[in-house]
Amino acid sequence: MDVPAPPRQQPSFDQDDIPNPRADTNADAGGKDERTDQDKETDRKLAERLSRLIEDANAKCTPICKMIRKHMENMEAQKEEDRDEAELVKNVKPLIEQVEKILNETNGLIRGADPDNRLSNKATRNMQDHKATPEEQRLAEALKVLVEEVGGTIEWAKDKLEAFPKAKRDLGPLLDALGQPLTQIVGGVGLLLAGVLNLVGRLLSGLGLDSLLKGIVAATGLDKIYRGLGLDKWLNTK
Secondary structure: OOOOOOOOOOOOOOOOOOOOOOOOOOOHOOOOOOHHHHHHHHHHHHHHHHHHHHHHHHHHHHHHEEEEEHHHHHHHHOOOOOHHHHHHHHHHHHHHHHHHHHHHHHHHHHOOOOOOOOHHHHHHHHHHOOOOOOOHHHHHHHEEEEEEEEHHHHHHHHHHHHOOOHHHHOOOOOOOOHHHHHHHHHHHHHHOHHHHHHHHHHHHHOOHHHHHHHHHHHHHHHHHHHHOOOOOOOOOOO
């Protein structure tokens, strides 16, 4: 698979390789975990709930993303004189719209899962560095899959569309729109449970896709928040 570039034209948000998501993360643990037992339990339940939401989105989106890729690969394999770009648009447009609908619904559910108005209050208590819990590791793996499948497909498809100018005119804006709820989901999770994005970044780094997440994080403005909290080591920011 082509290595995707960072996402383009993403909206702003208001505000080392780990092959196994269950691997020990002590190296990233940083300082002492100063959360109270109640905070830890709240974060555990939140991570578990968010995991279920994103895993459900993955189960729905992944096969559709594969269909998008298949249609474009089939077009690419045809002789230039045999290519019907209108047919490509007809096949791919409803698939992109379907994924966008799923992501918008998921983003709404994630915002609804906010237990103590962290998103609206922009609280930073939850951004303390600590050893990732199993629930946070599960969430990181789910988010990694979402970024890899949806974000990777967006950038891969944009690259392929360079050879199909007529289809690009119709599908390009839809792919840009598809990136918006993905960015909002990553931004929402990043504000609710900041440490999870550190894990996601390391998971994607092992696939050569960490630049994709870094682009999303920069688009949401989370990179500035993370720098202020000293949690931006994996972003390689200057």
